[in-house]
Amino acid sequence: MTQTNTHNLTLIRWLTYLMFMMFAMTSDSVGEIIKEVKIEFDINNTQASLMHTLFMVGIAISGLFLGFLADKFGRKQTIILGLGGFALSCYLFLIGDTFHFILALITLSGLSVGVFKTAALALIGDISRSTKEHTGTMNGAEAFFGVGAIIGPLIVAYLIHNGAPWIWLYVLAGILCTLLMLLAWKVNYPAYQKPAATNNKSSFSNSLKLLKDPYAMGFSIAAFLYVAAESAIYVWMPTYLLCDGTTDYSCYSSDSAKTLAIYSVSIFFALRALGRFVGIWMMQHFNWSMVLMLFSFVIAICFIAGIVGGREIALFTFPLTGIFMSVIYPTINSKGISCFAKHEHGTVAGFILFFTALGAAVGPLVMGIVSDMYGGDAQYGFIVATIFTSILFVGMLLNYLFNPTEKQLAKIEKSQYGAA
Template sequence: MKNNKILFALFLIYFVFAILLNSVGTVILQVISNYGISKSAASVLEGFKDLPIAVVSFLVASFLPRIGYKKAMLIGLAIVTFACMAMPLAPSFATTKLLFFCVGVSFALVKVSVYSTLGLIAADRKQHASTMNLLEGFFMLGVLSAYWVFGYFIDSHNPLSQSWLHTYWVLAALCALTFLLVLSTSFNESLAAPPEGRGLVEDFAAMLKLFFKPLVCVFIITAFLYVLIEQSIGTWLPTFNNEILKLPAAMSVEVTSIFAACLAAGRLSAGVLMRKLNWYPVMNGCVLGMAAMVLLALPLTHDVIADPHITWATAPLATFLFPLIGLFMAPIYPGINSVMLSSLPKHQHSAMTGLLVIFSALGGTTGSLITGYVFGNFNGHFAFYLTLVPISIVLLMLYFFKREVDQSGGGFDAAAIISGQH
């Protein structure tokens, strides 16, 4: 019963941060209209979110067990509660940048704490992997909700309207509620204690040493590239829908929820597929499927004619086809995370998650900045075609990842870990 309350608190935390983190694309669309910001300037919002995640993770992940996971979660939730309140009270592009900076700092504390807490309450690898899949699936439900929550407050008929800022009152209330839930929940963090006699410098050195293991290095590169692709598409899809497919602002955001729904569906169903098939060929198939969707859907987005009376029934086919790329992307991230974390002792989960968070954040920023630059200086078609480059590299890195997993002698079934059956 105690663990169920902890899990509920962790899931709610992830739900809240899913909305905040994945609102970047929607917010970019709104600040371009409200504050007259260029696409290249607006793309820095991803950096204000992701770079603090990377820096804070690098600085605190190794000794976060000494601070306490519960305290770290409470600090993160308190920061984003006040940051959300600031958005409607002091509307400006500077406040928007401050919001995402606060979200980045907070998520660094929260993600390392949540992932590490999962390791503490999981009885075995099967439970760990199952809970990881549920957590990531719940995260995607938060992402899906974000598009509709923001879409509800957006006024498509008045591009200069700031009604969308009312969304942040809802988010501030949700953050405060989650804070109270975590505060009232007791955590047993004794198993996360680092080895006796080891100081902060040794903790930090141990995290850095992890990176130089071949398996960890290949894993980090693969995760970096995956997040680069996902954020490139997820962040700029609302703007792509609005400018290339000529959809109204609110509909552009709501349609992007198809992408999030596909990620959620693919992530939750991946375990079923992995029960019968080996993870490596399935992931290769997923990567090839991603490339196929890019090549199939993007040619359909050329020469779209604006229709002031457009509806979901009359929207271009590409509106619904391209977001299906999420189905193929979904299994990759939780899959490699489960394989990696399940092979480490509990006291190393914080450091390993720190490395994962750092390079995931860098991947997200890199993807958004490159796509924003290409979108603004060339066109949206070329920006999304460009994702074929990292997709091709991911296919290559999965080969090296499998080879290192096999050579590491990890005596576990990766496919079973992903599906929660080991």
């Protein structure tokens, strides 16, 4: 590989990381934005939650129905298309003056994210020299997503504190997105050539065929369970940690405990981001299935402890899950995609992304419904989330014991990455 090509691939990798960071700035700020939207438009919790749900529905629809675009038309063109749609939706927030219009923009942004994210995930396969490097790069991308998840809420808090509207977060994201789109247009991406036999077969029907594939379904179900548990933390943990019948943290005995409760979500995101940078190293040195099995076990224990011990224990164990959750999703995503040939990576990435977004939308919704059935107590919702984490652990344990993907990954390593 020439020095020019090496520099080009490094730039492409950094562009991919920045794309993940950019859309995380908006997606993971939704909790802070919802508080402002409720007041601004005088809506209830269910209506306000559509800010989160419709974004995820948009990603899910895009992943399932449009994931094949990256395989059919190429990574670069699809990335630029998705970034363009996202930038447009961000700029249109400047003229949005009704809640329904904002929901439409949220949905458009979700659809656009699904388009460029599936292409970016497919691109990671193109620039990786092995399935192990693929997993490391995926952890890097998700690490920058974690950074965006920290930056976004801080920007919203700063805007609100200084009397500026929260929509400027989207304008800022739109500007960054436009810059990334221009850079993506100028950079020379690796040549993408489909095998001749597949030239006319990249379509939505290929996504549906994955419903019968054990590798695609296994990793997609794992992604659903993980994201349902993860979203439980940043959507419902602030409610669970509130004192009974109040909207404050006055019941905690110390100022440090109150501070921890107030900033619990930020602490969770910070630990998750830190863990993903560590995960880049871990996945190069340890058995990925063992790491996922051990970490999913610790997550389940943290959830159980937070329920049995109440909010005083959850105050510590729930944010702590961030460090252990950090490597699970990017590794699930990477290994799921790596079970397939590179010319299928866009379709497979979209398929897994569909279940990812479905978990993020359905998990918190089911938790809310169950909590309302028991008088609005969020503890009952977290029992549902604990079931998700327990099933995930059982799946990761079975994956570690029986290693069903070993032969498939070795086959792909040899045929797609040139390993001996």
